[in-house]
Amino acid sequence: MKIYRYPIKDSWKDLVKRPVLEQKEISGLITDIFAEVEKNGDKALREFNEKFDKADTQSISVTEEEIENAEKQISNELKQAIQQAKENISKFHASQKQEIQKVETVKGVVCWRENRAVEKVGIYIPGGTAPLFSTVLMLAVPANLAGCKEIVLCTPPDKNGNINPAILYAAKLCGVSKIFKTGGAQAVAAMTFGTETIPAVNKIFGPGNQFVVAAKEYAQRYGVAIDMPAGPSEVLVIADEQAVPDFCAADLLSQAEHGSDSQVVFITTDIKVFEETVKAIEHQIIDLPRNEFAAQALENSSFILINTLKEALEFSNLYAPEHLILAIADFEKYIPLIENAGSVFLGNYSCESAGDYASGTNHTLPTNGYAKNYSGVSLDSFVKKITFQQLSKEGLQNLRKTIELMAEAEGLFAHKNAVSIRLKW
Numbered sequence: 252m253k254i255y256r257y258p259i260k261d262s263w264k265d266l267v268k269r270p271v272l273e274q275k276e277i278s279g280l281i282t283d284i285f286a287e288v289e290k291n292g293d294k295a296l297r298e299f300n301e302k303f304d305k306a307d308t309q310s311i312s313v314t315e316e317e318i319e320n321a322e323k324q325i326s327n328e329l330k331q332a333i334q335q336a337k338e339n340i341s342k343f344h345a346s347q348k349q350e351i352q353k354v355e356t357v358k359g360v361v362c363w364r365e366n367r368a369v370e371k372v373g374i375y376i377p378g379g380t381a382p383l384f385s386t387v388l389m390l391a392v393p394a395n396l397a398g399c400k401e402i403v404l405c406t407p408p409d410k411n412g413n414i415n416p417a418i419l420y421a422a423k424l425c426g427v428s429k430i431f432k433t434g435g436a437q438a439v440a441a442m443t444f445g446t447e448t449i450p451a452v453n454k455i456f457g458p459g460n461q462f463v464v465a466a467k468e469y470a471q472r473y474g475v476a477i478d479m480p481a482g483p484s485e486v487l488v489i490a491d492e493q494a495v496p497d498f499c500a501a502d503l504l505s506q507a508e509h510g511s512d513s514q515v516v517f518i519t520t521d522i523k524v525f526e527e528t529v530k531a532i533e534h535q536i537i538d539l540p541r542n543e544f545a546a547q548a549l550e551n552s553s554f555i556l557i558n559t560l561k562e563a564l565e566f567s568n569l570y571a572p573e574h575l576i577l578a579i580a581d582f583e584k585y586i587p588l589i590e591n592a593g594s595v596f597l598g599n600y601s602c603e604s605a606g607d608y609a610s611g612t613n614h615t616l617p618t619n620g621y622a623k624n625y626s627g628v629s630l631d632s633f634v635k636k637i638t639f640q641q642l643s644k645e646g647l648q649n650l651r652k653t654i655e656l657m658a659e660a661e662g663l664f665a666h667k668n669a670v671s672i673r674l675k676w
Contacts, residue, residue: 252529252549256556267570269485269514269619270551277465285440285469292446299437304379306408306432311448313414313430318423321416333421336609337388343611344393347630359646366634368398369476371450373442374427375457375467378407378434381509381541382415383458389613389628390456391425397633402427403442403452407434435459436466443470451475456628458482458615460512478632479625482618483512486603487572489563490519490528494578495599499524500531502576502603503552504545511547516570517554518563525556564588571622574603591622647673 258266287295293311300306322330353363374390377383387404394402404427406418414432422430431449433441445451454476455467464482471477486506490499503515519525532549536542557563564585567575571591579585582597589595593616594606607614617625642650651670658666 252552252554254554263566263569266553281436281465281469284436288437288440289444293448296433296437296441303435304407305410306412308408308412308432311431311433318419321419324416325420339609339611340388340392344396344630357649359643359649362640364636364638367637369454369633371401371452372399373452373455374404375438375459376406376418377459382418384417384421385608387418387421389615391427393630394633395426397630399633403450404430405433405438408432436462439466439470443473443475478628479617480621481615484509485514485572485618486574487516487567487570488576490524490578492521493580494524496524496527496531498599499528499578500535504535505604507545507548508539508541511544513548515552518557520557520560571620573616573618576603593617593622593627
């Protein structure tokens with residue numbers, strides 16, 4: 252870990268930089284993968300499964316039999332946990348539905364807005380060393396609530412050509428339409444172009460490594476929308492003297508264990524909390540099954556001593572973390588200072604794991620500084636908003652002078668005439 256004691260503000264821009272791969276390396280590979288999938292469809296996907304995941308997949312589609320078998324493979328306790336998480340996620344996202352509000356801007360002119368679901372959405376679920384079945388809930392639940400007609404899920408198979416049973420169970424529980432065995436950039440390409448078995452979609456959701464993020468961005472060139480550039484996970488913890496070092500260490504490690512490219516940042520105003528948190532990390536990491544990943548992530552992570560909580564929030568806004576934990580007293584006082592963050596956790600008992608799994612908020616969040624201009628996934632992510640207006644003859648008359656003067660000033664006389672001709676009748 253990198254330790255900084257009271258860094259000057261001029262150095263902050265360097266401290267908030269994330270480690271990245273060489274862009275030329277990523278771009279070239281993404282271009283090649285998209286070209287291969289567009290040309291050869293399922294055949295290309297099977298070859299990429301073998302190349303990247305060492306998986307032999309004769310069929311890309313997951314069968315009903317595989318889904319039924321998966322349900323038998325997971326414990327009743329885990330099923331109940333997944334169901335409770337789904338209920339909380341459903342409750343929180345259902346609260347985001349809005350009633351249609353018609354507004355009469357002037358007499359005779361009524362305007363309103365209505366939601367329409369994105370018809371076909373694609374969900375990418377990371378697999379590999381950490382199959383994120385919780386992300387199925389986070390994406391499929393709001394997609395169903397929004398009324399999406401088709402929900403397509405892609406996730407990488409294991410070496411035996413199988414999908415993690417918890418992913419399949421969660422997908423069935425949440426009403427996913429079709430499930431396919433393909434991961435990485437090739438899965439994004441498949442949902443972009445469509446193949447013999449995988450349908451093309453209108454919008455692609457889901458986190459992933461830097462290659463998946465680059466693939467999603469590349470997909471936009473073909474008219475496919477994406478949720479956000481959601482890459483490797485990250486957390487920033489701000490602590491004061493009343494923070495519990497063991498809690499802080501656990502939160503930092505919970506993000507570090509995602510993968511070697513994850514990043515954690517710890518900021519505190521208290522030297523004792525600082526030193527004890529570092530010790531707690533060294534102690535807790537020993538017992539983690541994924542301690543190798545966590546240790547690698549910690550190498551690129553920052554532990555910062557700072558003078559005031561106000562400065563800590565200023566640094567956080569510059570960093571724009573995916574997850575922000577305020578392990579501080581009187582956190583309500585500091586909420587107005589938060590400008591850039593994906594999701595915020597308040598107080599010593601609001602662990603980031605709660606948001607990852609079951610509190611109800613969405614864990615698909617902007618990373619890599621994109622919290623400065625993106626929101627996390629919500630019900631709105633799965634809908635388009637269409638505006639409507641209805642004008643009576645009186646309403647058009649009330650706007651006549653304004654429209655005609657503006658249209659004429661812009662030199663658009665057909666626009667002016669579209670008003671004038673109606674009011675001659």
